[in-house]
Amino acid sequence: MRGMSLRIALLGLLTAYGSASGYDLAKSFEKSVAHVWQAGHSQIYPELAKMAADGLVTVEAEGARGRKIYTITAEGRAELREWLLGHDPTGPARSEVALQAFLIPLLDAPEAVAVLERFRAHSEQKLVQLEALWTAKHSAPIPEGTARVKFGNLALDLGIRQTRMVLKWADDAIAEIRAQS
Amino acid sequence: MRGMSLRIALLGLLTAYGSASGYDLAKSFEKSVAHVWQAGHSQIYPELAKMAADGLVTVEAEGARGRKIYTITAEGRAELREWLLGHDPTGPARSEVALQAFLIPLLDAPEAVAVLERFRAHSEQKLVQLEALWTAKHSAPIPEGTARVKFGNLALDLGIRQTRMVLKWADDAIAEIRAQS
DNA sequence: AGGTGACATGTCAGTGCTTACATGTCAATA
DNA sequence: TATTGACATGTAAGCACTGACATGTCACCT
Secondary structure (H helix, E strand, C coil), X not given: CCCCHHHHHHXXXXXXXXXXXXXXXHHHHHCCCCCCCCCCHHHHXXXXXXHHHCCXXXXXXXXXXXXXXXXXXXXXXXXXXXXXXXXXXXXXXXXXXXXXXXXXXXXXXXXXXHHHHHHHHHHHHHHHHHHHHHHHHHCCCCCCCHHHHHCCHHHHHHHHHHHHHHHHHHHHHHHHHHHHC | CCCCHXXXXXXXXXXXXXEXXXXXXXXXXXXXXXXXXXXXXXXXXXXXXXXXXXCCEEEEEECHHHCEEEEECHHHHHXXXXXXXXXXXXXXXXXXXXXXXXXXXXXXXXXXXXXXHHHHHHHHHHHHHHHHHHHHHHCCCCCCCHHHHHCCHHHHHHHHXXXXXXXXXXXHHXXXXXXXX
């Protein structure tokens, strides 16, 4: 029951889209889910095959160019629900940014400031992207179904707050280092 | 040059401690670095062996009970410095919490609130732990060497801000869902 | 003397994930 | 008609990581 997050992400996308091919799902991973989870097609295709073997999805049809269209089954929906409701989010807490933050005090003041300023710049850039996504979502011309529109909004909000927080943290850290020297 | 974060973490700890055994480092991973990076002894021992082979660390002495004491070399210090100064923090962005956040809109309102409230509780608990660590660090009786005391403070601050942010996010999300129903 | 438990180091199987390789279809355009 | 490029699916090698297995030392307690 551990490390099945890819499975869950795929089930979630299939629920949202109704049905989709591996190719579609891979595209979704590049776009909508990207800030939250990553996976390449070489991971997605075998996982979909395993999920089909486990009865969580079915191949409804085969379209042009060998396109396989997957749909979530009742069993799949149950699995997703169970995970969402019952999964304790004890994340592995493995962040390169945090590791770098941890080690920064090993550097001298000017170097530390340089690293923190790179963090700052990076965060600022990411913030622009996420806020663009946000306004795009909230000024969508004609919403096609409520679930589709709302889907991913909470996570986007979380991402924006996260990025703002890192920005502020870097600013404060820079200020404090400068005050000490 | 990718995914060498375990190496970096070990080099950082060796720099801070002067020298340490694999066992000591494994203990450190359970404590100080835990919020930032995780690794078990089964990963640490082979990695130290590889690092020794690559000339980044040396076995200075063998103590009681087969205890091997590692020290960082000049080459190791160079590697660490290079990583800290030159590494672009393009984290893999793989967070189970964020994934759950992404999928919450698939649930109905009461269920969503339940999940968010679990997030909230979890964050609150973690916040208590981190703040206890913070005050413990800042009321340390007799600081043994400045570097040792400051080490990890930036990361702890980041962790606390992060946890507060998630808490606030969950609160706001709950409030918004309740307002809509 | 025997047992318990912390200290200390390792291996191994299995899974997750990345990068690169490999194959083939179809539509548009030069 | 040939070629390009998006569509579409897969496999395989290799590194990262987890959890379980395995071994042995030493100090302390009974």
